[in-house]
Amino acid sequence: MENTNKDNKRENRRPRKFTREVKEFEERVVQINRISKTVKGGRKMRFSALVVVGDKKGRVGFGLGKANEVPEAIRKASEAAKKNVTKIALVDGNRTVPHMVTGKYGAGEVVIRPAAEGTGIVAGGVVRAILELAGATDVITKCVGSRTPINQVRATMDALTSLKTVNSVAKLRGIKVEEVR
Numbered sequence: 001m002e003n004t005n006k007d008n009k010r011e012n013r014r015p016r017k018f019t020r021e022v023k024e025f026e027e028r029v030v031q032i033n034r035i036s037k038t039v040k041g042g043r044k045m046r047f048s049a050l051v052v053v054g055d056k057k058g059r060v061g062f063g064l065g066k067a068n069e070v071p072e073a074i075r076k077a078s079e080a081a082k083k084n085v086t087k088i089a090l091v092d093g094n095r096t097v098p099h100m101v102t103g104k105y106g107a108g109e110v111v112i113r114p115a116a117e118g119t120g121i122v123a124g125g126v127v128r129a130i131l132e133l134a135g136a137t138d139v140i141t142k143c144v145g146s147r148t149p150i151n152q153v154r155a156t157m158d159a160l161t162s163l164k165t166v167n168s169v170a171k172l173r174g175i176k177v178e179e180v181r
Helices: 004-012 070-083 125-134 149-161 166-173
Strands: 026-039 042-054 059-067 101-105 108-114 139-145
Touching (some): 026 125, 042 149, 101 149, 108 125
Antiparallel strands (some): 026 042, 042 059, 101 108
16 A cells, blocks of 8 residues: 555645845954943843944945844844945955055054955954955055954044045046056
8 A cells, every 4th residue: 555645745735935035245243242231130231243244346334233132233233234334445356455544543543555466364353354345355454553343443444435546536636547647
């Protein structure tokens, strides 16, 4: 005797359709902090998360989120980061930055310099995350002053948003690209 009950169950099944949403941005958690507030009943613990998002094509942003639980803080931070995305001026096919630039925020300073092909990203954790998600592959950086992650992120974003390409400078001055060089 054949087992027809199993065969009927298989035939009646609907094909499963998994539609995985395509993510526009890649995200990276830079820092998770535990915050405690002392109240009458004891200590109240919360968490803050610093998240950087980017598409590796020159767009990058960061966000800070706070919540009672870590996953919720990360979710809030990534939503804030997606609202805070800016376009970065990279050259040589999104390989490096066009010129040396310094970004400042608070007591922190970040110096970003272009590098020769094959150098890689020479940077610390926070700055490396931002540059990788922006899509740069050959950059040299140095952090001076405050090493606080949020200050480094803001100083790096300050530096990257102040970058200018030859085309943008020529357009701003109203002259040809050859005259700028």
